[in-house]
Amino acid sequence: MSATILTTENLNKSFGAVTAAREVSVAVPDGAVWSMIGSNGAGKTTFVNMVTGYIKPDTGRILFNGTDITKMSPRQITRLGIRRSFQIPQLCAELTMLENMLVSLSINRKHKPSYKRSARRPSQVDEAMDTLKRFRIENYHDRLMSELPAGVRKLLDIAMAISGTPRVMLLDEPTSGVAAEEKFPLMDLVMEALSKSNVTVMFVEHDMDIITRYSERVLAFYDGEIIANDAPDQVLSDKIVQQYITGTTK
Amino acid sequence: MTEFIFPRSIPLACALALAVLVVVGLILPDWAMFLATMAFSKGMVALGVVCLMRSGLVSFGQGLYYCIGAYASGLMATWIGISDIFLMSLLGIIASGIVAVIFGPLLATYRGIFFAMLTLSLSMILYGTLSKMSVLGGTDGLNVSAPTFLGYHPEGRALGLSLYMFTCAVIVVYGGLVRTLFDSERGLISLAIRDNELRVEYLGTSVRTEIAVTYIVAAIAGGIGGVISGAAIGHVDPEYAYWTTSGEFVFVAILSGYFSIPAVFLGSVVLEIVRSFSNLYFPNTWQMSLGIFLLIVILLFPKGLGSLLSRSKKPEKKQ
Numbered sequence: 001m002s003a004t005i006l007t008t009e010n011l012n013k014s015f016g017a018v019t020a021a022r023e024v025s026v027a028v029p030d031g032a033v034w035s036m037i038g039s040n041g042a043g044k045t046t047f048v049n050m051v052t053g054y055i056k057p058d059t060g061r062i063l064f065n066g067t068d069i070t071k072m073s074p075r076q077i078t079r080l081g082i083r084r085s086f087q088i089p090q091l092c093a094e095l096t097m098l099e100n101m102l103v104s105l106s107i108n109r110k111h112k113p114s115y116k117r118s119a120r121r122p123s124q125v126d127e128a129m130d131t132l133k134r135f136r137i138e139n140y141h142d143r144l145m146s147e148l149p150a151g152v153r154k155l156l157d158i159a160m161a162i163s164g165t166p167r168v169m170l171l172d173e174p175t176s177g178v179a180a181e182e183k184f185p186l187m188d189l190v191m192e193a194l195s196k197s198n199v200t201v202m203f204v205e206h207d208m209d210i211i212t213r214y215s216e217r218v219l220a221f222y223d224g225e226i227i228a229n230d231a232p233d234q235v236l237s238d239k240i241v242q243q244y245i246t247g248t249t250k
Numbered sequence: 251m252t253e254f255i256f257p258r259s260i261p262l263a264c265a266l267a268l269a270v271l272v273v274v275g276l277i278l279p280d281w282a283m284f285l286a287t288m289a290f291s292k293g294m295v296a297l298g299v300v301c302l303m304r305s306g307l308v309s310f311g312q313g314l315y316y317c318i319g320a321y322a323s324g325l326m327a328t329w330i331g332i333s334d335i336f337l338m339s340l341l342g343i344i345a346s347g348i349v350a351v352i353f354g355p356l357l358a359t360y361r362g363i364f365f366a367m368l369t370l371s372l373s374m375i376l377y378g379t380l381s382k383m384s385v386l387g388g389t390d391g392l393n394v395s396a397p398t399f400l401g402y403h404p405e406g407r408a409l410g411l412s413l414y415m416f417t418c419a420v421i422v423v424y425g426g427l428v429r430t431l432f433d434s435e436r437g438l439i440s441l442a443i444r445d446n447e448l449r450v451e452y453l454g455t456s457v458r459t460e461i462a463v464t465y466i467v468a469a470i471a472g473g474i475g476g477v478i479s480g481a482a483i484g485h486v487d488p489e490y491a492y493w494t495t496s497g498e499f500v501f502v503a504i505l506s507g508y509f510s511i512p513a514v515f516l517g518s519v520v521l522e523i524v525r526s527f528s529n530l531y532f533p534n535t536w537q538m539s540l541g542i543f544l545l546i547v548i549l550l551f552p553k554g555l556g557s558l559l560s561r562s563k564k565p566e567k568k569q
């Protein structure tokens with residue numbers, strides 16, 4: 001049993017009358033690949049937002065490697081090694097794909113970004129191209145974001161999040177908006193790229209085939225609560241999960 | 251995006267630009283040399299506006315630093331008799347730098363219209379204060395004695411030429427530094443901030459720090475611009491901080507766009523020329539000709555005149 005890298009303890013969060021998190025407690029082992037399911041508005045993105053510091057829980061604690069990160073900013077949490085991708089890719093629209101990647105690399109060095117060193121120095125451009133190649137999107141390197149297909153944008157969003165030394169990667173619906181036949185190839189690419197960096201992965205997904213194929217364990221969210229936390233087979237055959245989330249009663 | 255057509259090596263480009271400016275200066279008539287000196291000094295302030303524009307911020311109060319630079323040097327000249335242009339510039343840098351270090355971090359939390367209005371109010375506060383302070387000359391302002399250059403006391407055409415040469419050296423050096431900054435890691439991050447702050451924070455760097463630093467760089471450029479203008483005109487008054495003055499800097503920044511630094515100084519020269527000639531021929535409606543001119547530029551070159559000076563690496567069409 002490997003050490004726990006990410007722990008949440010009784011996280012609660014409400015937005016007015018809406019409860020987006022109820023007593024959310026998980027302990028994620030280092031190197032694990034977990035998935036998160038749940039119908040729209042179940043609180044999956046809220047969980048990602050809380051872990052990455054964008055939203056502060058009303059009560060509860062979040063620990064990363066034993067450090068309390070509950071009150072840290074997204075910037076500090078990113079620096080510690082918790083990264084995320086976005087349900088709607090967050091890219092810089094007026095920059096090309098390569099430039100987007102260069103921004104990410106410039107920020108994620110051991111030293112602070114420089115006022116002198118060129119962002120486009122050959123070594124950094126090569127490194128950016130290598131990362132794009134890992135995701136097989138390098139052919140689009142000189143395109144602006146508006147010209148990219150949805151799947152490519154998703155991949156770039158993930159590629160940007162991965163620079164530096166990520167320890168935990170939270171992927172918010174990596175395959176949403178992507179044509180059905182491209183979902184598996186896309187997940188293959190992502191998992192392959194991530195396995196090289198040896199990171200702990202938690203991804204939000206609606207497609208049960210992808211859940212079964214890629215994750216070791218599933219968290220099922222319903223109304224802000226985790227109603228199941230087990231291996232995919234177990235969770236997907238759970239009566240309550242079938243009734244409230246997957247809608248498949250066999 | 252774009253790549254600069256000038257040599258990639260920045261020192262080389264600077265040396266080249268300086269050589270051209272010096273040669274041009276030697277043949278310019280006095281009136282044109284004065285016009286160029288003024289245009290370049292104001293171009294420094296506009297360059298500051300351009301720096302902020304790259305991060306998506308518009309400052310409508312850059313006259314604040316223009317005025318601070320002008321008064322800092324003007325007052326020292328009057329009070330303790332400093333007339334050396336290098337010392338005066340240093341004073342302008344220090345004064346504008348200190349004020350920017352105080353306000354930069356505060357303003358860096360504001361965006362859009364709030365940032366624009368706050369910069370505007372700061373400059374108008376300075377305008378109001380200076381107008382009321384009779385020790386500092388009130389609305390009349392004060393006279394600045396002719397500048398000296400490391401012990402050299404030129405007169406007549408030599409004075410104008412020396413100040414012109416000094417100005418050229420300043421814009422080339424500062425321009426080179428700003429180009430280096432634009433091309434640097436931080437420079438690219440500034441562009442990213444303009445597009446998507448959330449992403450930049452999530453990559454792990456502080457947007458606020460980035461903007462505050464840009465604000466300080468812009469302020470120092472403004473301060474130096476004010477010192478040179480004050481020395482060239484031989485007079486400083488609160489109008490330096492007035493909102494219409496700041497408006498002109500925004501005008502030049504929009505005119506030139508943020509891709510090319512020479513374009514900013516060219517844009518400033520164009521404005522000065524349009525102003526001088528319109529003033530001559532349509533003394534009461536020159537602002538109107540200026541407005542029409544800006545309209546035409548925006549319609550023809552939405553990214554500014556600088557887009558003419560930079561080579562656009564248009565993405566190839568899909569096969």
Ligand SMILES: Nc1ncnc2c1ncn2[C@@H]1O[C@H](COP(=O)(O)OP(=O)(O)OP(=O)(O)O)[C@@H](O)[C@H]1O
Pocket residue numbers: 015018019020038039040041042043044045046047087221
């Ligand atoms: N910033 C916010 N302000 C107000 N309400 C919010 C906010 N963020 C989330 N919510 C609400 O919290 C609930 C959970 O939202 P969340 O985005 O976490 O759902 P989700 O599981 O990611 O759903 P989806 O599958 O649609 O992405 C929803 O009812 C949503 O409207």
Ligand SMILES: [Mg+2]
Pocket residue numbers: 044045046087172
């Ligand atoms: Mg969501």
